[in-house]
Amino acid sequence: MSEATDADAPARGREVWIEKYRPQRLEDVVGHEHITERLRSYIRRDDLPHLLFAGPAGVGKTTSAVAIAKEVYGEEWRENFLELNASDERGIDVVRDRIKSFARSSFGGFDYRIIFLDEADALTSDAQSALRRTMEQFSNNTRFVLSCNYSSQIIDPIQSRCAVFRFSPLGDEAVEETVREIADAEGIEVTDDGVEALVYAADGDMRKAINGLQAAAVLGGTVDEEAVYAITSTARPEEIREMVTLALDGEFTAARAKLDELLVDSGIAGDDIIDQLHRSVWEFGLDEREAVRVMERIGETDYRITAGANEQVQLEALLASLALGE
Template sequence: MVKYEIHESNQFPDRRTDNGESKMIDVWTEKHRPDTLDEVVGQEKIVERLKSFVEQDSIPHLMFTGPAGTGKTTSAIALAKDLYGDSWKQNFMETNASDDRGINVVREKIKNFARTKPVNADYKIIFLDEADNLTSDAQQALRRTMEQFSENCRFILSCNYSSKIIDPIQSRCAVFRFNRLTDEQVKQYIDRVADSEGFEISDDAKDAVLRVSEGDLRRVTNVLQTTSLNTGDIEEQDVYSASAALKPEEITKIMENALAGKFMDAREELSELMIDRGLDGQDVIASVHRELFDLDIDDRKKLELVDSLAEYEFRIAEGGTDDIQIEALLAKLADLGTR
């Protein structure tokens, strides 16, 4: 029997085998996080400009904006390590606005850190992750704090949507827009992790990782770690099973059945896959969206289907029943097939 113990560290629980041997499993998202800007994957132009700040030993307030898993947090931490060396932890504070959204986090937590003097440096760095989740009052307080402590503190704000950050804050920051990584960059990262961790991965499996991760390196890393725990030779099916995702041919077959008027067949097959893989409605909608553009139907029907997908996704997000909304989607496909 396998037993687990909880440890307060960046590691999975202690795995004990039948013969009593213990093996600690690291959390790969932290284990493979770059320590310097030179190691950051992709974002070459952004990295080049950040390195110039390090060379000048001076940075303005910064704003990193872009999709999840593209290197915003990694770049902020790597920048701090390159600037401060061994004393980076004393001069760097990270806080997440999703956890502390209100004005008190600015008035208390951030201000208390900003008031203290930097260690062997001219200024500290406060990294505010998911800053677009800050309330309006908190953003106004943050603007005043940025003005008050500008001599000994620099702010790096990270967000998915810069439009949710008020203009007075945006105007005080140099804005860096992070793009999704290319397929080639992600594959190079997969090869690097595979070499480091000692597992093999087929080309089809790499394509599967690309499909389920959609350019998010954190998700890439988690999928690789989860899959490699069960096998040292990763194949395509292993990736889809570990990530609870639908294979392209599976969702395509279901859509084609629905378009051909075989509503009950499509419904039954999709229901079985959802139960088997542990999928929810939004997972299915995302899979349909990825594959619908390759369907053999005219563009006007694809346009109508995209519009319907947005509606069903919104209903599920607002509390609609997954099964009913997915069946409505299949019914929409069946209706399109009769036209």
């Protein structure tokens, strides 16, 4: 890759780096070598089964699906690869109409086409049942690749027809390596603490790390810790630690003030604070009993916020419970 110059700087705001640096081959997908090697063996043997990719966002599920198509079909991959997002098209019609139409259409030179159904766990039960029948009907000339966040939301008849691959959050080393490679390719100066902040904010999500790097770089200057935390609306680990420590010490008013600072001044969403609390519990130096108590309260608060409760009220109630020792 050629090094970016000052003349290239305006283009940084127009080009989406998650697409520019998306791996084109399975061997370039980082952090899941045990999965990509098995997928490559299917392609080498020309024996690709239906696939189910399960895991959190930004870990390589879509990238792996597209890479499979590119390795199987080469330059003709777009004509033989249909990508649908089930969260946009949840009903049974998408299974009956678009998928069947693509599976039935004529094509030459290949034994099968690939249909990639992203966020398949958003499909209704009726749509999944229709999909199961469609998979059976067109198994001779179509391969399905399904991706989801939670495989438990996919009905058993579909899971049993697929080779299931579970993508875990990416390791810090893989995220750091990619961030440094992109920064070098774009000619961006990133400090070590800036890289650490990107890795922390991403929490195993490569897409979030790359988007954070691009957003910080567009502002100009060196990408450091301060720029990353500001652009990603992420609380510093020490801020989360201070808030919880104050509550555990019985200083509810001070802990509440810190929470208000994070929610109002820094603009951090309540569910993001819950995620950071969950990640940081074992870094607070608590004994096991206290850590278990904090984790239990975090879980209860997370459930209530997810169910639609007011996030500020619930987070303040969490701090009050910790301050009271309950």
